Ligand code: HEM
């Protein structure tokens with residue numbers, strides 16, 4: 001392996017030493033001019049012993065350090081136990097460097113960390129200083145088995161199939177195929193069939209179309225807009241220019257069940273704009289017409305993937321979705337002016353009842369929230 | 377020994393003291409071997425040699441943090457209640473007292489505030505999960521950049537790919553369990569992008585959620601996925617992964633004495649076992665320290681999930697970042713209106729296509745590379761990344777794309793912190809995602825090649841250190857100190873490579889494109905792309921030539937090193 005022992009080994013040419021035979025600009029030379037094709041592996045460098053291998057005093061020092069780390073671990077575990085049994089779960093104290101903090105959390109954490117790190121670092125130090133430090137060479141063997149062994153395996157399969165006679169008896173072969181194909185169906189049907197109901201019209205309706213009765217039917221009843229979470233109806237006169245209200249249809253917040261499911265579709269944001277702020281185009285006019293006196297109501301469920309669009313910039317009349325920053329322009333019927341959403345936020349047509357409270361004039365006319373295949 | 381025992385003589389009694397005392401461990405090994413016959417196998421395993429390198433520890437960190445997540449996760453199951461039933465919170469966290477919430481959220485709060493040490497376990501669980509996914513990815517890149525995925529380890533690369541996908545799903549399922557505002561917002565987004573699946577989207581989400589979002593079914597379902605289904609798969613596949621490592625024997629970095637036919641390192645007993653044990657405790661200890669002092673996922677801050685509530689700067693755990701980033705970059709016009717149907721490519725591409733695509737490409741890479749290089753041999757010596765410039769460049773480009781998507785996730789935060797317009801930032805990213813990866817590929821490939829050149833330079837002309845001596849001596853005779861054979865080996869111990877040529881059927885290098893099938897035009901082109909610029913190691917003949925060159929020219933013009941010549945040679 002180690003043919004040349006000179007550290008600054010030159011390659012000793014075995015053939016002619018006429019250096020002109022080798023020209024760099026001719027590219028790579030393969031074993032030409034009597035030189036080997038590539039360098040040879042010089043073999044493992046000589047092992048240099050560690051201090052702890054040759055100096056017993058150093059070894060003793062390492063031993064003490066390792067034992068010291070293990071002792072730290074013992075102290076850590078005791079700290080944990082003391083912390084656990086002396087303090088209540090809600091005790092809080094001031095600790096230097098970290099400030100006020102849950103006492104048990106800190107003592108338990110620090111104790112456990114010390115207990116683990118003491119062992120970990122101790123064992124690592126031990127393995128580096130005192131355990132044998134010389135590398136060992138193990139040889140590798142080709143993974144592949146011999147050709148005969150592979151052929152024997154293949155034979156085994158072939159013989160197995162022959163033994164079963166499946167190829168000679170088509171009746172068995174095809175009926176088994178059919179049976180296996182069908183038997184997966186019961187399992188699949190059970191799972192898929194029982195996981196959940198079909199969507200039906202559920203994506204198209206919301207609590208603005210009415211709350212479901214015992215039969216799940218919804219009848220529109222021009223509900224008032226109530227504040228979420230105060231559950232209080234609002235008068236048109238409460239909505240000043242620049243203010244924002246988060247509302248639900250009246251009755252929703254009194255439900256016991258399915259509150260979140262209803263809110264997920266019916267959350268609406270209400271703003272008042274100066275009627276002159278609406279854009280002077282079809283979109284702006286429609287937005288104003290569906291509102292009341294500059295007050296407009298829009299679905300809060302983002303048409304991208306459904307986050308609540310909660311950030312209203314008064315000066316620009318932009319609604320911003322916090323999830324991926326889709327930006328909707330209220331003056332243009334909440335058309336998307338930036339970001340990954342495509343469709344505008346659906347508008348809820350509103351008006352006032354005879355007491356001056358804001359009510360829905362009609363339910364949402366399209367599904368709210370993210371797009372799906374069969375919506376048009 | 378037994379023959380003397382059968383014919384007892386008086387002196388035997390005296391000799392007994394000389395015979396090795398029966399050791400306790402003999403009894404133990406005998407007991408086990410009587411029942412399993414495993415003595416030789418276990419001995420073989422205990423003497424197995426593992427090479428030692430810091431970069432081999434990253435995979436261990438992944439394994440250990442997974443085990444820690446499993447352990448702490450089992451603790452959490454004793455107190456966590458995956459139920460969407462309503463309850464009114466009356467635990468000891470004052471700001472939320474009297475608030476209506478789900479049992480799931482209330483029990484996660486109880487773990488944090490009313491169960492001694494519960495918060496520590498929760499924090500350990502989440503930090504271990506994060507470290508698991510980080511280290512898994514870094515490990516994967518170590519394997520990639522060193523070419524450790526080549527034959528015979530392609531299978532293990534595929535296993536690793538599946539593990540990393542499962543880890544992400546597991547993490548997402550866990551993140552959704554506490555049912556606080558952030559976890560509900562994450563679920564809402566999941567519902568929102570699943571529903572965009574063409575044709576079956578709305579059916580799919582009604583099946584997954586058992587009806588209208590959020591419903592009460594999703595929590596128990598996620599729970600059994602999170603604590604049963606995926607952990608079982610993770611554990612099983614991780615074990616298979618490690619067993620395959622042992623079957624293959626670990627790869628090693630090239631170096632003096634290391635060959636394709638050996639493994640140089642430390643035996644399991646005592647060194648490797650001790651190092652692993654020490655390392656496990658150390659990782660566990662460090663995670664505990666982090667969990668003590670740094671709060672992750674403070675579920676009490678934002679309150680329970682409410683579809684009508686918003687937080688600015690909502691962000692998922694980091695490993696979902698790239699998909700979230702892609703959702704931010706895809707423009708809205710990609711949502712196509714197909715008459716009475718809607719195809720939301722703006723959502724689908726990022727949420728439903730990107731993730732599987734990334735994992736398919738990742739899983740297929742070893743096979744693609746083998747096809748391009750025509751290399752069918754086993755490889756147990758790793759590549760230094762510079763010696764595979766195209767692979768290293770491709771990896772760097774992939775990392776760049778991933779990084780851009782991750783950065784995009786914080787475009788809102790960045791806009792606020794840097795006072796930039798979010799529109800400008802997003803548009804910049806939209807451009808960068810196309811421009812930067814190819815640029816990085818090109819730059820990294822060039823850097824690799826110049827590093828290879830520098831290596832050649834060192835071999836041909838020795839160490840540069842002696843340049844300092846040049847001025848001290850005033851002469852030019854000792855410009856460079858030649859490398860000794862051990863050092864030189866570091867720079868020359870890789871294989872020369874050549875592109876496959878079109879129409880070629882075999883090669884004189886065993887195993888290289890020797891399948892007998894003709895190399896197609898496309899394959900030859902890929903192979904040229906892969907290899908054409910790579911620089912091959914110095915050969916003994918070249919070294920000799922350089923020496924010759926050295927002697928004749930150096931004294932005349934010491935500074936004019938034959939770099940141009942090398943370059944000319946390399947261009948071949
Ligand atoms: C057998 C293994 C595991 C079990 C039994 C388990 C169990 C649990 C339980 C009961 C929770 C809810 C409690 C809480 O939120 O505090 C939870 C949360 C979580 N799990 Fe796991 N888990 C396991 C493995 C994992 C793994 C491998 C990951 C990551 C890849 C992970 C990531 C999470 C995350 C991110 C949370 C949210 C934690 C938080 O609220 O801070 N889990 N897990």
Ligand code: FES
Nearest residue numbers: 302304305321324
């Ligand atoms: S959910 Fe609103 S922008 Fe994505």
